[in-house]
Amino acid sequence: MRRVASGAPAAVWILLQLTLLGWTSAAYAHVQQGEAGSFLTGLGHPISGLDHVLAMIAVGLWGAQLGAPALWLLPVTFPMVMALGGMVGLLGVPLPGVEMGIAASAILLGLAVMSELRPPLAATVVLVGIFGVFHGHAHGTELPAGQNALLYSMGFVAATGCLHGVGIGVGCLHRWPWGRKLLRAAGAAVATAGVFFMWRAAA
Amino acid sequence: MSGRATRKARWALALAGGFGMAVWPSWAQAHLVTTGLGPLYDGLSHFALTPEDLVPALALALLAGLRGPAHGRRALSVLPAAWLLGGSFGLAAHGGVSPVVTSISFVLLGGLLAVDARLPLYATTMLAALLGLFHGYLNGTAMAQPGLGALALLGIVVAAFTLVAVAASLVAPLRAAWTRVAVRVAGSWIAAIGLLLLGWAFRPGA
Numbered sequence: 001m002r003r004v005a006s007g008a009p010a011a012v013w014i015l016l017q018l019t020l021l022g023w024t025s026a027a028y029a030h031v032q033q034g035e036a037g038s039f040l041t042g043l044g045h046p047i048s049g050l051d052h053v054l055a056m057i058a059v060g061l062w063g064a065q066l067g068a069p070a071l072w073l074l075p076v077t078f079p080m081v082m083a084l085g086g087m088v089g090l091l092g093v094p095l096p097g098v099e100m101g102i103a104a105s106a107i108l109l110g111l112a113v114m115s116e117l118r119p120p121l122a123a124t125v126v127l128v129g130i131f132g133v134f135h136g137h138a139h140g141t142e143l144p145a146g147q148n149a150l151l152y153s154m155g156f157v158a159a160t161g162c163l164h165g166v167g168i169g170v171g172c173l174h175r176w177p178w179g180r181k182l183l184r185a186a187g188a189a190v191a192t193a194g195v196f197f198m199w200r201a202a203a
Numbered sequence: 204m205s206g207r208a209t210r211k212a213r214w215a216l217a218l219a220g221g222f223g224m225a226v227w228p229s230w231a232q233a234h235l236v237t238t239g240l241g242p243l244y245d246g247l248s249h250f251a252l253t254p255e256d257l258v259p260a261l262a263l264a265l266l267a268g269l270r271g272p273a274h275g276r277r278a279l280s281v282l283p284a285a286w287l288l289g290g291s292f293g294l295a296a297h298g299g300v301s302p303v304v305t306s307i308s309f310v311l312l313g314g315l316l317a318v319d320a321r322l323p324l325y326a327t328t329m330l331a332a333l334l335g336l337f338h339g340y341l342n343g344t345a346m347a348q349p350g351l352g353a354l355a356l357l358g359i360v361v362a363a364f365t366l367v368a369v370a371a372s373l374v375a376p377l378r379a380a381w382t383r384v385a386v387r388v389a390g391s392w393i394a395a396i397g398l399l400l401l402g403w404a405f406r407p408g409a
Contacts, residue, residue, distance in 0.1 A: 009210065013217040020225045072384040076317055076391040083395035090402030140402060149403035150254055150305075153396045161392055 038148035042155025045139060046163060051102050051197045052135055056160060058109035058190045059128055060167015061183055065116055065174050066124065073121070074128055075164045079157055081129040082136035086156075089140020098141075099201035101134030106194030113187025116180075246358020249342075250366075255305045256338050256359070257366070262312035262393045263334055264367040265386050267327050268374025269319060274327045275371030281328050283364040285335025286342075290356040293343020303404050304337050309397025316390025319383070335363075 046052055056078075063074040088095065095101075109131070111117070119127070139156070170186070173179025250256055260282065267278035312330065315322065322330075339356075346355050377383055 009213040009217065013213070013220065016217050016221045017224055020221045023225075024228075068380075072381070072388070075388055076384075079391050079395040080314070080317065080398065083398035087398045087402030090399070090406040092407045140399075143403075149400055150396070153399035153403070154254060154258075156399065157392045157395045160395075161388065 039151040039155040041144065041147055042152035042157075043159045045142070045156055046159040050193070051106055052139075053163060054190045054193055055102065055105045055109055055131065055135060056163035057167040057170070058106065058113055058187070059131075060164040060169070061113045061171045061186060062109060062117075062124075062128075062167075063164075064168050064171020065113060065183065066118060070121055070124055071168065073125060075161065075168070077125055078128055078132045078164065079160055081132035082139070082160060083153075083157065085133035085136025085138075086140035086143075087136075088133075089137040090143060095134070095137045098134055098138050100198060101131070102138060103194050103197035103201050105131035105134060106197055107191050108194075110187045110189070110191025110194055114184050114191060115187075116184065242352060242354035243358040243361075246346075246355035246360075247362045248358075249355065250359045250362035256342065256363075258393055258396070259305070259308035259312050259334055259338065260363050260366055261370055262309070262316055262390060263331060264370035265374050265389060266312060266316045266320075266322070267331075267367070268371035268377075269316070269383065269386060270322060270327065272375050273324060274322070275367075275375050277324060277327050278331045278371060279364065279367045281331035282335045282367055283360045285332045286339035286363050287335075287356065287360045289336035289339025289341075290343035290346075290359065291339075291353075292336075293340040293345075294347050294352065294356065296340075296344065303401070304341070306397050306400035306404060308334060308338070309400060310394050311397075313390045313393030313395070313397055317387050317394055318390075319387055 046056065059074055059078055063071045085095075108127070143152070171183060174183055250260075263278055263282060264275075267274040312334070315330075339359075342359055343356060346352065374386055377386070
């Protein structure tokens, strides 16, 4: 007890130093301000729409349910296919029914998670790839002008990958019986939201 | 000295120390030209702060590391040499290269990394040489204008060498499946960034 008491001032001292060091606000080097802004804009774009967020997370959830090799094949495939769709969108090539395609992706991915659907691996990858094109095209046509292309793209892809990571992380609940039920309920919720997105797109 | 006096002295010391640390920071100089570090360190910093160069070099290092130590050693020797050569040409030529080259580097190297391409050693050599020549040339032409010169180029080459050495040697011993998959996911992200860059480069009105 005596040793603890005598050690207390040192702990207080360290805490005080850490507080003071952590107190400082962010320093913005103004030369890079626009470029840092581009990265943050790209980082925020994929999470700016609930339809995109739910579909990306559902991809991760489904991958976690399916296990290897789908678990890692989907996160490898999706960013590249989505970027391909984004490139097509940037080039101004039209893709009909984009919003409906995005809503359909939420419905079908949600249903797949809800029913723990296990199609052949190739079919899974193709299905997710097609959805990726729709999501990427929508993002590509919405990309704001005047951004630093590289930093925006880096933020954009990183955010998309992180959303998959969130889905895979949550999907780890699949190893417990209660977790399986929870994931299926989450799939049902995503599918329901997809129906709402479809109704909004069709309206 | 009584216990109370000791505690007071400790508190005073803590406050004085905290205040000292709070006022200790010096100015943060955002502009490299005012750092006074010299062109060599400006080159090093340029490479570290330029994703156009850093990311493809990282992709090559990861790709070579996935293929094993022989590929890593080859990339380590060829890339900096080619970068120096390309940079020397760029310093002398003052000509431009389309920035689309950067996008192609991202797509090609990221794509190969994502699919875990089983490249022979000569292919790694070719990729390292092409990457070094093109990006070195771009650096050389960019540095010729402000007159940074050969020392800055040398700084870039040293940074590229260090990056390849560190990244390839970290990846080469990986055996667990998930660790290699993580490296491949990084490749897919790099390829995706490259595809978006291509779209940006050719978008109507760009």
